[in-house]
Amino acid sequence: MASTRAPVRESRSLRFYSEVLGLERMNYGIWNPGDELTFENLKRAQQRYEDHLVERIPHDARRVLDVGCGTGVLSARLLAAGFDVEGLSPSPAQQASFVARCDAPFHLCRFQDFEPAQPFDCLVMSESAQYVPLDQLFPGVLRCLAEGGTLVLSDFFTLSGAAGIQARSGHDLDAFRGQAEAHGLRVVAEHDITEAAAPTMELATDYARRAEIALDLATDRLRHRRPVTARVVMWIITKSLAKLDRQRPLIDPVAFRENKRYMSFVFAR
Numbered sequence: 001m002a003s004t005r006a007p008v009r010e011s012r013s014l015r016f017y018s019e020v021l022g023l024e025r026m027n028y029g030i031w032n033p034g035d036e037l038t039f040e041n042l043k044r045a046q047q048r049y050e051d052h053l054v055e056r057i058p059h060d061a062r063r064v065l066d067v068g069c070g071t072g073v074l075s076a077r078l079l080a081a082g083f084d085v086e087g088l089s090p091s092p093a094q095q096a097s098f099v100a101r102c103d104a105p106f107h108l109c110r111f112q113d114f115e116p117a118q119p120f121d122c123l124v125m126s127e128s129a130q131y132v133p134l135d136q137l138f139p140g141v142l143r144c145l146a147e148g149g150t151l152v153l154s155d156f157f158t159l160s161g162a163a164g165i166q167a168r169s170g171h172d173l174d175a176f177r178g179q180a181e182a183h184g185l186r187v188v189a190e191h192d193i194t195e196a197a198a199p200t201m202e203l204a205t206d207y208a209r210r211a212e213i214a215l216d217l218a219t220d221r222l223r224h225r226r227p228v229t230a231r232v233v234m235w236i237i238t239k240s241l242a243k244l245d246r247q248r249p250l251i252d253p254v255a256f257r258e259n260k261r262y263m264s265f266v267f268a269r
């Protein structure tokens with residue numbers, strides 16, 4: 001039986017992004033050097049990153065597939081710019097968000113399972129390629145992209161030699177390049193935006209630290225006033241805190257710079 005917990009979790013995390021953090025987009029963004037670490041500046045960085053992607057979409061492209069379209073903000077912008085856009089994501093929560101924003105087709109599936117009715121002139125994969133197994137990524141691109149079409153792909157990658165939890169997310173950069181070439185995709189442009197994306201991790205680390213302090217203060221009061229209730233609360237949240245602790249290295253900007261590269265590519269077929 002299909003679990004209903006994943007959609008509930010996704011919808012909760014979308015609400016957390018939009019209603020708690022005030023974010024409409026889900027990517028790392030491109031920060032300017034010296035920007036103060038605030039959520040307002042993160043929003044500006046995400047907008048700048050979106051501009052960076054849009055500039056890379058050929059003006060003469062008509063049909064564009066936004067693969068892993070998140071909340072549909074980029075798709076809505078491309079629709080307004082006159083492109084024929086379709087969105088794709090396996091997340092029902094994102095489908096709801098896309099449909100509310102875009103009068104355009106949406107495909108509720110994984111990219112590796114998608115069979116397009118017609119090829120697209122341009123595929124945009126913004127922080128979604130990492131979720132598609134590497135051996136299925138470029139076969140999927142060839143299924144969806146017209147001859148002469150453009151793939152705009154931006155994501156973080158793992159450097160060879162990366163270890164531990166850092167090695168577990170993002171494709172190996174050398175293997176990714178090899179697979180692209182083996183499938184006949186030519187790099188037209190590439191940018192290393194690791195440094196410009198890293199402040200998002202610094203912000204997340206700072207936010208996690210503050211949240212911990214807030215939690216400590218809240219439970220401290222509870223511990224003094226209602227020790228039994230406090231023990232129950234701590235018992236409930238300890239598992240979540242342990243998971244957060246295990247994942248903390250993922251948002252460590254120093255470990256990220258050592259083990260990862262955030263790359264933006266334009267490929268031609």
Ligand SMILES: C[S@@+](CC[C@H](N)C(=O)[O-])C[C@H]1O[C@@H](n2cnc3c(N)ncnc32)[C@H](O)[C@@H]1O
Pocket residue numbers: 025026027067068069070071088089090091094109110111112125126127128131132
């Ligand atoms: C970090 S979000 C990026 C969202 C958006 N593209 C952006 O840049 O803000 C990752 C996206 O990839 C999608 N995704 C996850 N697994 C996928 C898969 N197998 N095929 C296609 N999209 C997938 C998620 O649902 C989500 O929309």
